[in-house]
Amino acid sequence: NAGVTQTPKFQVLKTGQSMTLQCAQDMNHNSMYWYRQDPGMGLRLIYYSASEGTTDKGEVPNGYNVSRLNKREFSLRLESAAPSQTSVYFCASRAGGRNEQFFGPGTRLTVL
Amino acid sequence: DQQVKQNSPSLSVQEGRISILNCDYTNSMFDYFLWYKKYPAEGPTFLISISSIKDKNEDGRFTVFLNKSAKHLSLHIVPSQPGDSAVYFCALGGGYNKLIFGAGTRLAVHP
Numbered sequence: 001n002a003g004v005t006q007t008p009k010f011q012v013l014k015t016g017q018s019m020t021l022q023c024a025q026d027m028n029h030n031s032m033y034w035y036r037q038d039p040g041m042g043l044r045l046i047y048y049s050a051s052e053g054t055t056d057k058g059e060v061p062n063g064y065n066v067s068r069l070n071k072r073e074f075s076l077r078l079e080s081a082a083p084s085q086t087s088v089y090f091c092a093s094r095a096g097g098r099n100e101q102f103f104g105p106g107t108r109l110t111v112l
Numbered sequence: 113d114q115q116v117k118q119n120s121p122s123l124s125v126q127e128g129r130i131s132i133l134n135c136d137y138t139n140s141m142f143d144y145f146l147w148y149k150k151y152p153a154e155g156p157t158f159l160i161s162i163s164s165i166k167d168k169n170e171d172g173r174f175t176v177f178l179n180k181s182a183k184h185l186s187l188h189i190v191p192s193q194p195g196d197s198a199v200y201f202c203a204l205g206g207g208y209n210k211l212i213f214g215a216g217t218r219l220a221v222h223p
Contacts, residue, residue: 004155031209042116042201042213043156050209058210090155099144099205103155 002026004104006091012110013081021076021107023091031094032074033058033101034066036087043090049074081111115139116204118214125221131189133217135202138183142204145178146211147187150199159200160187192221 007022025032030051035043035058045058049068063085065077074093078085088108092101116137125131133147144163148156162169162176162185169176175188185202199218203211 033210035213040121040215042203042215043211044213045210048210059212092155094209099161099209100146100158101209101211102158103148105153105155 004091004093004102006089006104006107008107009105010108012112013078014112015082017081018077018079019081019109020078021089021091021109022073023075023104024073025091025093025102026072027093027095027102028071029093029102030071030096031101032068033092033094034064034074034076035090035092036060037090037106038087046076046089081109083111085109086111115212116202116214118202118217120217121215122218122220125192125219127194127221127223128191131187131192131196131219131221133187133189133200133202133219135185135187135214136183137185137204140180140183142206142212144205145176145185146203146205147174147176148201148203148213149196150201150216156201189219192219194221194223197221 004025033048034046037043047066049055052071067075091104094101146161147159150156160174177186199216201216202214
């Protein structure tokens with residue numbers, strides 16, 4: 001039981017490049033989330049998916065798109081990376097009827 | 113406008129003593145409150161939560177207190193251990209189970 005997995009662990013992009021961050025969970029959770037964490041700040045919600053087939057914007061969605069590929073997988077795409085998107089990105093999932101979210105190990109992204 | 117604040121960026125405590133981490137919020141709409149612990153280069157790990165209808169929840173060495181009138185949440189760790197050294201985030205939950213996180217408090221437990 002791996003929990004929540006994220007790939008890649010590290011990535012360096014040039015301004016304007018695109019990439020997709022992958023997230024998968026094996027806990028059969030309905031809801032999945034993408035957060036970013038910047039120095040001195042708490043985690044901020046980018047997008048979430050309450051159930052398979054649905055996605056909604058969070059607090060900081062600009063510059064990102066998401067895809068809930070199936071119940072297990074939720075990807076985050078940067079179409080044209082900007083230095084302001086340099087951050088650590090965390091994916092999380094939550095079981096129905098529970099309040100706590102389970103987090104992956106994170107992806108550290110640097111945009112030059 | 114920050115909805116949740118952890119006013120102490122860091123806290124240093126001696127092993128065996130009590131650690132008290134605090135969190136203040138501005139909006140009464142939240143249904144539940146959680147604490148997460150985070151080690152470097154890892155994702156946050158859930159510690160303990162409390163519903164808005166309760167004022168205390170205990171789990172082993174960890175106790176969370178909620179004072180709704182003061183809009184204040186605290187986490188007590190007794191006794192503190194060196195392995196508790198980490199960054200602690202409070203998180204507030206409401207509609208669609210979206211969480212709003214504080215900026216975190218770095219706890220250092222020294223022998």
